[in-house]
Amino acid sequence: MLEAHHLACQRGDRLLFHRLALAVKPGELLRIAGANGMGKTSLLRLLAGLSSPAAGSVSWHGDYIQHQRESFHAAMLYLGHAPALNDLLTPAENLRFACAVAATPASPATCSEALTRIGLQRQLPLPCKVLSQGQRRRVGLARLFLETQRPLWILDEPFTALDAAAVSDLAATLDAHCASGGAVIFTSHQDVALRTPERLLDVEAFAK
């Protein structure tokens, strides 16, 4: 469903990678590998349409993503490494806002439920500011429960700062998504046991 051809990414003076090609099909789990600073985050942002490549193109179901921005963004979920929270809002308020923005409105009850499921029931009334690192990440990840119908997930280091239980929980969520025909592109420096066979793409192979 998502394909990239001949992608190149330049940051300042440095060409991070070039001639990078990839394709993701439904049910696939693609892991982007590479050492720190090799351009994983930069690649994911290109794929999500947040920045535009120095060369090459990204297409979604055969058409360039910039030609069908709205339908592509309606079908894709991107979570960067910043959890996109406002410090003054409660987890539920943040989650509900994120869903409204993504045009998949969720009721407060659904949001609280998703947060409870991800282990934040005691933190529901707190402002996100006082949450621990892992709890903040969880608030961002709770969106995954509410957006299962989006075919493509692009996740930047989703396992960071999570404890072991949360990691295996998240792994199960990713597996379930793939099993139901979704596709996941993610990065991670941790080795996580996933049931879905994971395809690896090493950005370093495309470095100059």
Next chain:
Amino acid sequence: MLEAHHLACQRGDRLLFHRLALAVKPGELLRIAGANGMGKTSLLRLLAGLSSPAAGSVSWHGDYIQHQRESFHAAMLYLGHAPALNDLLTPAENLRFACAVAATPASPATCSEALTRIGLQRQLPLPCKVLSQGQRRRVGLARLFLETQRPLWILDEPFTALDAAAVSDLAATLDAHCASGGAVIFTSHQDVALRTPERLLDVEAFAK
């Protein structure tokens, strides 16, 4: 060398842990375990003297740390989960400032060397703002090379965002520190292979 008795930590309405006791001896590696939000970070901050406990005390070589703040802080190194960088300064400038603040002045050359050793030679002239997540963490961790003579290291999630090579590198640094008679207290959700036998303290055991 560091001992804590009967520590309690309260955040807002919530008592995170109480009656927590610990002792660290030279050459020891103490890992604080616990799920997200159980109070690991809060505990480390108490031990570093950054916040004061709701009950109990922390002592260093037999005397309360608040009675000997200066000598304790001269002997201790704390790295929180935020890497303490200014976005506009280069890695070397940040590192040099951090050392000056900690009263262990380092020359620019020493700083560049430490950064090179941690794999940032290509990023030396860049402002920290454009570094990748892992590179930012590395700048913070480069201090460890320059402060080997401090007996106690307190590190909050030092392995986060690092790639596999950097993780094993850091592990070796911690081992070396312990081997030379230093002590390390750290938290981590990742399992990392360390040569020094690691003692585990689970904060959840002290939760109410």
Next chain:
Amino acid sequence: MSWNSLSDFLAMGGRGFFVWGSYGAAFILIVAELWLLRVRRRQSLQRLYQLQQIEKD
């Protein structure tokens, strides 16, 4: 006693608005403070009691 009648008293020599405006506002504010204090005591007792019950479990 310089007042001949109630209306005389209320008029305050033609300056009733200013005199009663001050005293009235002060009265209202003081009553409001007392009332808010009562509310605060009741609410905090309730909240603390609930917290206590929660912490018991």
Next chain:
Amino acid sequence: MNIFRFSSPQTFYPLAGKLIPVFGTLAVLCTIIGLYLGFFVAPTDAVQGEVYRIIYLHVAAAWMSMFIYLVMAFWSAIGLGLGTRLSFYMTQALAPTGALFCFIALWSGALWGRPTWGAYWVWDARLTSQLLLLFLYFGFIALTRSIEDPRRADKAGAIIALVGAVNVPIIHFSVKWWSTLHQGASVSMTKSSMESSMLWGMLIMAFAAWFYSLAVTLARARCIILERERHTDWAAAEIAAKGAKA
């Protein structure tokens, strides 16, 4: 652990509970006597007419607002010096009442100013410094309210109360100097020798305000003590006893 630290709020709480009705009654009595003297015994002012009767409210409120700030600074200094929590509680309990009196003084002064000076507001020294005092109160209250960690709120509030107290006289004199430098005699108060019934009325109203402040502050301090000491055994018992009914 210092015994004194722990025992203080505990012994203070019931004591305050007993004192509140006493001060409350005294405040009501003084108000009645003061207003009776002021409105029914004291004669009409030769220059200002009846409107001067605002004085019984205005002066009491103005004095009280300044006095309360001093007391707050006093408790803050004690709290920061000795680390007694009760002094922080007292500081915080005093502030809203101080702000209230400050506002009443401003309001009644403004209403008094219109008939006597022809304007609700002029940039006169005393008025201006009173306005700044109100800002100091608001600043203290806003600061302590917006800090969630109560221990930080205590100390931060104490710091700003002390810094403000150092500045109150400076504000007073600077502003006084400023307006006398600029401004002609557009503002001058009629200082007639005061009738003794007026003077008594004023003084007794000042006492009424004082007793009222004591009563209200103690009541507020009791709330704060309960909230802050709820983990101690005695407070928990008190909450269990009173909370079920509330």
Next chain:
Amino acid sequence: MNIFLAVLRRDLLLAWRGRSDLLVALAFFLIVASLFPFGVGADPVQLRAIGPGVVWVAALLASLLALPRLFAQDHDSGVLEQLLLSPEPAVIWVSAKILAHWIATGLPLVLIAPLLGLMYRLEPGATQVLIASLALGTPILSLIGAIGAALTLGLRGAGSLLALLVLPLFVPVLVFGAGAVDAWAGGMSIAPHLSLLGGGSLAALALAPFACAAALRLACE
């Protein structure tokens, strides 16, 4: 439309909860306006003469001051990225953000202006004209300011850059706004001033959100 309301609600909630932008602008406005007597002396005639000008300058500064934070927080926390990834057109939520910003920073200025009129002893008629000019003029400040805020997002020295960018565009608003009161005081018609302000508001409303959305996309590249 849903996203419009969601963004509007959240930004107003934040303004209320942080009381940040809301009160900063308002507090700043009041402070600027009430500091003047201390600086220039308490002479009532002089105060009345400079009153409208002071109030308008204060309004302009308050708007300018609140601008850098219009998008900065959302940019840093990653919320802006999510907004750009929304399937809805960006103009919609950009407009909502600007509206919320105006409600939180512009509207209070309009509402509090009568108080300042009292403080500077303006005549009631002059105060009314002042209020009308603020009501018509502050939306222009928010709309044009938002473009500047978006263009300088994440840059070094964003604050001063922003001030430099939008100031030349703000000055005409200031001139017409304060001019309206002067015209009234001089017995002239205030219609030209006010209709220029109103027309400016409408034009800015039609164009600014597009420019702003484009600038935000660039800022997040």
Next chain:
Amino acid sequence: MNIFLAVLRRDLLLAWRGRSDLLVALAFFLIVASLFPFGVGADPVQLRAIGPGVVWVAALLASLLALPRLFAQDHDSGVLEQLLLSPEPAVIWVSAKILAHWIATGLPLVLIAPLLGLMYRLEPGATQVLIASLALGTPILSLIGAIGAALTLGLRGAGSLLALLVLPLFVPVLVFGAGAVDAWAGGMSIAPHLSLLGGGSLAALALAPFACAAALRLACE
């Protein structure tokens, strides 16, 4: 002493390199001062009368505006924690930070004041008094302001809270500062004004760093 120099160097470097409090404050100062003629009309006599007051108000606003960022960035990035963990006493680096802040925000105002004197057509003598009063008064603003900035660090609506807290404390500085020029214009002695400002600076210098350090410890608890 080493840490004093290190902090001073770094903060000045930062001010120079970008996120410049330097430029924001200076730009703001210039903007406020130069907007006034647009707002109140260009009558030279009136301008001269309000000139010193406007300049002082502008200086005060510029200081106020730069304050929230004095510690905020270091707080968010964790640098403040490291400073608090330094074996050196906190007053030392707090003083260095305040000094750097004054050099970056207060000093430029003093240096640019002659220009404004020209703009408002002040007499040369008046401009000199203005400069002297700014030189003696702006350190007080930075010192007291730093306490406010430390107390409100990391709070909701820190900006407006800070303004509310320090405003009453700034007013005397403003009154004496602008008053000095008026006294000079009125042919009176300026010594009392200036010596009060100088004395205030010294007193603030002796006390503020301690209060500020205590407040910063609280903020990082």
